[in-house]
Amino acid sequence: MPAPPPDARSFRSAVVSVTPCGDDGVLLRIRPERELPPVRASRFFMLRREDALSPAIPRPFSIYRQHGHELEFLIKVMGKGTSALAHSVPGTHLRTIGPLGNGWPTLSGGGAPWVMLAGGVGSAPFYMAIEQALRGMDGARPAALSELHFLFGAARSGLLYDVAAFERLGVRVHTATIDGSHGHKGNVLALLETLQRSGTLPERLRVLACGPERMLEAVASWCDARGLDCWLSLETLMGCGVGICNACPIPTRREGPRGAWPNVKCCVEGPVFKTDEIALHTLGH
Ligand SMILES: Cc1cc2nc3c(=O)[nH]c(=O)nc-3n(C[C@H](O)[C@H](O)[C@H](O)COP(=O)(O)OP(=O)(O)OC[C@H]3O[C@@H](n4cnc5c(N)ncnc54)[C@H](O)[C@@H]3O)c2cc1C
Ligand code: FES
Structure with missing residues (x-):
């Protein structure tokens, strides 16, 4: 059974700054109460404000940048969860869970671009x-x-x-x-x-x-x-981010390396997948 990554933790962070970015986005910089080692790109964190402005279910966001002890996220305002984060002020407390997920493969030099x-x-x-x-x-x-x-x-x-x-x-x-x-x-x-x-x-x-x-x-x-x-x-839409709620199934390719196993969980087995593993076109639309 896929499990959350061993380095994932739930901790509190304080908002450092919220800066408008593009037509409908913000750069959200936070300071976790514990220092994190360097995070692999395309891993993610679940974020929610600790007050009642955020929905009860945290929302997932890719790590955008890491500045020493601080983490930065690039957030497009979509609905209640992202809007609450975008309206945070310095000092607002966030429940932060992560780092989660696998991240990109190793981007080595010397092969095809x-x-x-x-x-x-x-x-x-x-x-x-x-x-x-x-x-x-x-x-x-x-x-x-x-x-x-x-x-x-x-x-x-x-x-x-x-x-x-x-x-x-x-x-x-x-x-x-x-x-x-x-x-x-x-x-x-x-x-x-x-x-x-x-x-x-x-x-x-x-x-x-x-x-x-x-x-x-x-x-x-x-x-x-x-x-x-x-x-x-x-x-993908997510609920828990740690493999419990089954909100994030991604259909697999029967002929792919996952074999007859019909779904993978995006949160704990992704969010990065090689295209031969998954069958995106069969998602519900
Ligand atoms: C691993 C991962 C990394 C992500 N990284 C980022 C990131 O770096 N920056 C960022 O801005 N967003 C990112 N997202 C998407 C982000 O999590 C959603 O936009 C957010 O959960 C929306 O929450 P909300 O409460 O504001 O919107 P809701 O009120 O939940 O939804 C508002 C509207 O947006 C739609 N919506 C919500 N989530 C998604 C989604 N994932 N895809 C398409 N439509 C959606 C809903 O169907 C609804 O119509 C990431 C998602 C995942 C799974
Ligand atoms: S989001 Fe809960 S199992 Fe993936």
Whole structure:
């Protein structure tokens, strides 16, 4: 039975700052009451305010950045839980559970380039992924700047959250917006194809993606058709985050490495899955 990660804890944090970001987002910086070792990119924390403003069920958020003792999250305001967090003030107390989940695979240098596809707030798990790849992960060879391509897509420029921060990391940042207000006009997959046609990106790639489910489905089938290795970080609805409530089932592929086991739990077995493991298109829509 998959279990929560052994380093996960429930603890209290104090809000340090809440800074508006993009049209409908905030950067939420918190100071946990206990110091955390470096967290792998694309792991997540469950957050809720300790007062009655937050729903009883905490909400999951990818770690965006870690600054010494402090954690930062990039949060798009969707409903009650995210709104309560966005209206926090310095000193507001948050119940914090984590770090949870598995995180991205090791982003080693020296192979096919890594292409990171982000849709809107799906950019959150990529900032530290880039930092960690450049530094070198798990004893693997560090990636060079030229081996990392960050493709950031959104409906409009105001939803390309904190894009300047990604540019400052020094990697190649390519943007796409549906309304053409920033970068390529179209979606992030069309941008990827354009970059391949122009010779900026080769045919052989290693792909990571995070964003809305429809985008991830499209990315998964695009990579499947080309036989490319692809990992998705899923933002499924969650309840407990620790494997108890069964709110986060993801259907598996019968022919995949999970075999006949019909579902995996996104919270404790993900949120990152390789596309040959899961069957996104069978999720309920
Ligand atoms: C592992 C993981 C990491 C995540 N990381 C981030 C992050 O870094 N930044 C961020 O802003 N969000 C992230 N999310 C999504 C975030 O958890 C939800 O947006 C949040 O739970 C919404 O809570 P709410 O109470 O504000 O909205 P609710 O009141 O619960 O819902 C408001 C509306 O949003 C829809 N909704 C809620 N959650 C989701 C979702 N996950 N996907 C699509 N629609 C949804 C609901 O169906 C409803 O229509 C992550 C989710 C997961 C599972
Ligand atoms: S969120 Fe409760 S089991 Fe995954």
